[in-house]
Amino acid sequence: MTSTASGGSLTTLTAAEIAARLQAGEVSSVEVTQAHLDRIAAVDPAVHAFLHVDADGALAAAQRVDEDRAAGRVSSPLAGVPLALKDVLTTTDMPTTCGSKMLEGWVPPYDATVTRRLREAGVVILGKTNMDEFAMGSSTENSAYGPTRNPWDLERIPGGSGGGSSAALAAFEAPLAIGTDTGGSIRQPGAVTGTVGVKPTYGGVSRYGLVAFSSSLDQPGPCARTVLDAALLHEVIAGHDPMDSTSIAQPVPPVVAAAREGAEGDLRGVRVGVVREFSGEGYQPGVQRAFEAAVQQLSELGAEVVEVSCPHFTYALPAYYLIAPSECSSNLARFDAMRYGLRVGDDGTRSAEEVMSLTREAGFGPEVKRRIMLGTYALSAGYYDAYYGQAQKVRTLVTRDFTAAFEQVDVLVSPTTPTTAFRIGERVDDPMAMYLADLCTIPANLAGNAAMSVPCGLSDEDGLPVGLQIMAPAMADDRLYRVGAAYEVARNAAQGGPLIDRVPQLEAA
Ligand code: GLN
Numbered sequence: 001m002t003s004t005a006s007g008g009s010l011t012t013l014t015a016a017e018i019a020a021r022l023q024a025g026e027v028s029s030v031e032v033t034q035a036h037l038d039r040i041a042a043v044d045p046a047v048h049a050f051l052h053v054d055a056d057g058a059l060a061a062a063q064r065v066d067e068d069r070a071a072g073r074v075s076s077p078l079a080g081v082p083l084a085l086k087d088v089l090t091t092t093d094m095p096t097t098c099g100s101k102m103l104e105g106w107v108p109p110y111d112a113t114v115t116r117r118l119r120e121a122g123v124v125i126l127g128k129t130n131m132d133e134f135a136m137g138s139s140t141e142n143s144a145y146g147p148t149r150n151p152w153d154l155e156r157i158p159g160g161s162g163g164g165s166s167a168a169l170a171a172f173e174a175p176l177a178i179g180t181d182t183g184g185s186i187r188q189p190g191a192v193t194g195t196v197g198v199k200p201t202y203g204g205v206s207r208y209g210l211v212a213f214s215s216s217l218d219q220p221g222p223c224a225r226t227v228l229d230a231a232l233l234h235e236v237i238a239g240h241d242p243m244d245s246t247s248i249a250q251p252v253p254p255v256v257a258a259a260r261e262g263a264e265g266d267l268r269g270v271r272v273g274v275v276r277e278f279s280g281e282g283y284q285p286g287v288q289r290a291f292e293a294a295v296q297q298l299s300e301l302g303a304e305v306v307e308v309s310c311p312h313f314t315y316a317l318p319a320y321y322l323i324a325p326s327e328c329s330s331n332l333a334r335f336d337a338m339r340y341g342l343r344v345g346d347d348g349t350r351s352a353e354e355v356m357s358l359t360r361e362a363g364f365g366p367e368v369k370r371r372i373m374l375g376t377y378a379l380s381a382g383y384y385d386a387y388y389g390q391a392q393k394v395r396t397l398v399t400r401d402f403t404a405a406f407e408q409v410d411v412l413v414s415p416t417t418p419t420t421a422f423r424i425g426e427r428v429d430d431p432m433a434m435y436l437a438d439l440c441t442i443p444a445n446l447a448g449n450a451a452m453s454v455p456c457g458l459s460d461e462d463g464l465p466v467g468l469q470i471m472a473p474a475m476a477d478d479r480l481y482r483v484g485a486a487y488e489v490a491r492n493a494a495q496g497g498p499l500i501d502r503v504p505q506l507e508a509a
Contacts, residue, residue: 112209184441191467
């Protein structure tokens with residue numbers, strides 16, 4: 001079996017490197033899995049990326065892959081590679097809490113399509129990662145189970161809502177993770193932890209078994225430490241699913257081929273648009289400078305860089321905070337104390353309505369309640385047209401901005417977030433400040449486009465990671481990977497290696 005020493009080196013490999021070693025028979029999946037479980041045991045008390053670790057299940061899955069490989073039955077490229085799964089996707093063998101007391105201990109009766117595809121590909125699920133309650137938040141501080149900490153600085157937030165998934169990557173607890181992105185919850189944690197996060201085209205990855213927050217925006221996607229690893233994972237989870245009515249019945253864009261092409265080539269012939277509206281006031285100067293250096297590098301790679309105006313992107317955030325809460329208020333009505341999880345005050349003397357009210361009062365945290373109230377208000381008779389209806393019109397205008405922009409350019413770029421990771425506690429009492437973390441990521445959700453965050457260096461002010469956001473038209477996810485991979489190679493060469501190599505070493509707790 002494995003020792004902690006070999007475990008140390010196995011956990012710093014990329015998923016592609018692990019896969020190659022597994023295929024060459026140099027290491028077994030059980031060894032790789034054990035090494036990651038050891039790492040989790042050592043550092044997760046400090047990071048708190050995981051809500052649930054399934055050591056026995058992971059080792060059993062790894063054992064099966066090793067046996068299948070010995071028998072010549074393994075075909076998937078990621079078979080035997082460990083992964084951390086956001087706790088908003090259902091799993092029949094582990095609880096799915098969505099970071100909420102409402103679902104504490106709930107073990108779903110079915111696997112999400114993403115979960116099923118991972119299992120079928122032999123990917124080893126280590127456990128479930130921490131998140132803001134029902135994916136509402138930008139810091140993971142809204143988890144009912146306590147915050148996750150950013151491995152770059154344990155006093156800072158790892159982003160949200162999928163802070164657990166990105167922190168697990170940055171702490172080398174897993175080489176791959178799954179997130180979900182409704183307004184930025186894959187890309188923003190990716191940016192502030194120096195990792196890669198991709199929101200696929202809406203409908204590109206099935207939402208079946210993803211506990212719904214805002215159904216017209218929610219999208220699962222890959223998180224990794226390299227662009228190629230994200231592409232390999234993207235191809236495992238993407239593709240049409242008849243169980244999701246909004247799933248797109250088209251072939252998956254060739255993201256792995258695009259990542260390989262990008263890593264080997266330049267960007268000649270690629271037109272890159274810099275979004276004019278995402279700069280200036282409110283943007284941390286260190287973020288701005290790292291972003292400008294990235295744009296310079298794209299042009300040195302041969303891309304044709306132009307400035308593009310998307311005038312309605314400024315209104316995307318307010319529109320999102322009407323649409324998302326509206327859909328949330330409807331989706332979260334299912335937590336009625338009867339069907340799932342928590343039930344409070346059911347002592348035989350109270351009506352169903354009273355039990356429902358007591359349960360929702362006790363089971364939901366303050367941000368979830370705020371969203372439900374906001375959404376209920378926005379949808380109520382007399383206000384519907386003024387709020388929800390207006391927001392839907394803005395959504396159309398944002399989509400038209402993208403359409404016009406993509407007539408001029410192949411991809412759009414911006415900083416992923418206006419600032420680097422902020423301190424734990426800094427924005428908890430100021431919802432507006434918290435919401436601003438998603439200023440640049442929300443337009444792609446409203447339009448259903450594909451978008452990626454790729455590490456673009458450290459801010460020269462605070463030494464914390466900055467993300468470069470790349471956005472592409474719907475079903476052109478491969479463009480993200482081509483540009484992202486080419487940029488990653490150039491950045492690593494210019495800045496002396498992968499950014500993630502500079503994450504401070506976490507001492508075993
Ligand atoms: N931070 C945003 C929100 O709170 C986005 C969340 C998400 O993408 N799940 O709604």
